[in-house]
Amino acid sequence: MIEMLQFDFMQRALVAAVLVGITAPAVGVYLVQRRQALMGDGIGHVALTGVGLGFLFQTSPVWMAVLVCVLGAVVMELVRSRGNQRGDIALAMLFYGGMACGKLLVSVSAQAGSGNLESYLWGSILTVGPEDLATIAVLAAVVVAVTFGLRRQLFAICQDEEFARVTGIPVRLLNLLLAVMAAVTVTVAMRVVGLLLVSALMVVPVAAAQQVTRSFRATQAAAVGLGITVAVLGVAGSYQADVPSGPAIVLLAIAAFALLGAVAGPLSRRRHRAAPDSGPEVCDVVLPAQSAGRDGTAPGREGASAGRDGRRESEPSAGRGLAQ
Amino acid sequence: MSPVLPERTTAPDSSPAPEATTAPDSSPAPEATTAPEAATAPDATTTADAAADAAPGGQPPAVRLREAVASVGGRPVLRGVDLTVRPGEVVALLGANGSGKSTTVKAVIGGVPLDRGHLELFGTPYRSFRDWRRIGYVPQRTTAAGGVPATVREVVSTGRLPQHRLLPFRRRDRAAVDRALAAVGMLDRAEDGVAGLSGGQHQRVLIARALVGEPDLLIMDEPMAGVDVASQQVLADILGREAERGCAVLLVLHELGPLEPLIDRAVVLRDGCVAHDGPPPQGVGQHALPGHDHVHPHADDHTHTRGLLA
Incomplete structure (x- = not known):
């Protein structure tokens, strides 16, 4: 080597x-x-x-x-x-x-x-x-x-x-x-x-890095680090295995993307747990109206079925209205 | 000062309150209000006008837009808009979708070139205005984040560019970012990514970005759109504080809503013309009902058919 x-x-x-x-x-x-x-x-x-x-x-x-x-x-x-x-x-x-x-x-x-x-x-x-x-x-x-x-x-x-x-x-x-x-x-x-x-070398290291970073600065630094790593490894590998350097570098970068993608899943889940709950606007509006009609058990299900019942009831009456 | 024009609408509950301006330093009631339609009628004497625009302290108005004509994509959007915002004054720019509110704001910040008309910022003609650090701008919030993650602190720090320019970002810049983040209650989220924020939090970040340069003119385009109640309160507090320290505030609003008590003057646009310039209009349909703080999460699919704002 x-x-x-x-x-x-x-x-x-x-x-x-x-x-x-x-x-x-x-x-x-x-x-x-x-x-x-x-x-x-x-x-x-x-x-x-x-x-x-x-x-x-x-x-x-x-x-x-x-x-x-x-x-x-x-x-x-x-x-x-x-x-x-x-x-x-x-x-x-x-x-x-x-x-x-x-x-x-x-x-x-x-x-x-x-x-x-x-x-x-x-x-x-x-x-x-x-x-x-x-x-x-x-x-x-x-x-x-x-x-x-x-x-x-x-x-x-x-x-x-x-x-x-x-x-x-x-x-x-x-x-x-x-x-x-x-x-x-x-x-x-x-x-x-x-x-x-x-x-590929402009985009793939950035795409790979941003799976695990939160700030722009860290993304840039990590992407440059990845870029150097895959470029050097790719050239060395192409010498050893007698393959062209360009494809070797790009395939290594994509491998790094996949590797970091596998790591990123658990990482982002942990962040999601840490982040405070936000954006309850829709639920705040809808839930009280639904649970008002029925007793509190499983308000989502109940509310949805109540909505369907309501439509079924209203349609025949509309039909009668037309018939009369 | 644009004349307080008689109302065109037949909305029963709209009271334009002509000439009874309660705005603290508005010019004397105009003599020539005979023009039935909007402000395409040119101001007769611009020098007398300028004198009338000056605040009592002798400071020039932060924004002085005269007979602005502008088009977007070949379509005329502004047809002679007059707009004045003085230091310490909170002016709301109202109007229906497509009336030219956002284009007026973009004209003020130079994003849309004027075909005709005149723009002065802090008494300096736009062409020679360089003191951008005096302006804090909050654009209409877009949901599209950038392609690369960025933290709240990084986004807010871009508002400090007029101060440090090409020099390194120093401790006092960092302290200013901390202060601005604290003012909007987002200091604890400073190192979080902006992509994970809610609409209201994102809006607060954009406001912090505008505040970080300690501006003398704060321009906000639809700051209440899709913003939760907590963020609305934060916004109202900030506006009150900024106006008190003498900052001029120009707000584009779809409706007055919870900000109404803060607003000194309302300018209503209709079809690219000023339809009203004076105290905030009372009674605009159901939106004027007490306690009504209806917020449009997506304002563009909504058209009012009644009232001054129609």
Whole structure:
């Protein structure tokens, strides 16, 4: 197990895995909070056009993808903030257009075979070079600085955007910043888990963590912890078992989700017992009227049967009324 | 000051009480009340108007909305609304569903842009207003919680953003959150998740979030909707206390209900126009019966056919 650390490529792979394990859930928690869990998936589709452009112009596909993703994410944010009723159609155009355009560009460029595209679709962490790692590290540092440094502001706009606007914080700017961070994270994670699975690492650790947490802060911290764990274990496992790293990481994350789900049941039951009884409005109104008619035994049953009797009695009389 | 307009309705029990305003500092009775319909008639002299709006202490009104015209989704919703809220005054904004109450409030906080008209907050034109910490806003309660759990304390802490801005959340911010939670009786639930709260408790959390910045203007959109009796009492106590310390309060209400004794002035909207501006209207159908504190848990499927609020 430990001997894999002797290889340079494994060291780079593990560092990249840790960076992705931190950044993807750190951004993803805001997207899940705002019920935009699949935004990462959409950005992943759009990123493919960036990769294609990188192949075509023989520049770095990662930086091209960053550029195109940021543009795509900004467009998505503008569509969302307009609240356009046909917004989902616009997003569909963007997603599938991005994917189709990417594949087209890749096939037009003579330089790359389809095998190379595969490595972006599914991730190939073992081919991460030193320059790639430097790029990933810089982008990850920016994402971490923003998502943790502006946690209260980003939480406010995702929790209640209208209220956040009244507090005077620059809501529009923060929304765009969050969209850009999501785009950057997709490109950071692209080499590790692949564009098709990138969204999973943004969403699944958050979904797993929130089964056992109560606060946003704890959810974010636990999701990042889970993200790092599954990313490192997934890379190590993929080295040992000779399987691709992306699917290994995602399946581990889903296993963590199931495991925490099993733990969460008893935990929430205990919390329910601790919480004071609340919301008796309906019962307060209904019960006295029912028990008034009959003696107190089993008021719910009695009340229901009394109601049925009442209807049965009233219907024939109504019929007689019509007949007369 | 918008004129106290003659009533359009033929409801037998509605008494608009024209010109006999008991509001503490309302402007002199208007001369031009000849407009039969609502407040689309423009105010003649805005400068004299502004002087009339000023409170006796010389403070500018917290809210001064003039001839506001706004539309939502291309549909005109406000057709020239005048609204003034002075420091220490509790103003209720009444009207049927779709009369423009919520849109008026959203216009005041800048959520709905004005097509025409003029808005001043604390004497500053909206465009150059930056002192958002002076405003506490309680939005209409939504049942949809966020996708990620959050504690009561975390939600209330977002109300402190205008104070600490980009700086870290410090001890005095934390103390302010504790005070606001204590004021609404939710301090013992501070570390609980908001998803498990009842409607009334959730409303109290939103009120605490607005109070945590110690605002000079408190705006609440339908604070009584779906709120249990205990929370209604908490709300009434808070409103009384805030008004006493000089906070201006603007409430959107479906009906006056148990808050009636606190309300200095009522502004009634109908079809995006001001239909009444003065003391709270007396006798609006069965809702005015003594002891009637009917609360609408889901206000939108309910239409009144009688009375001033119809």
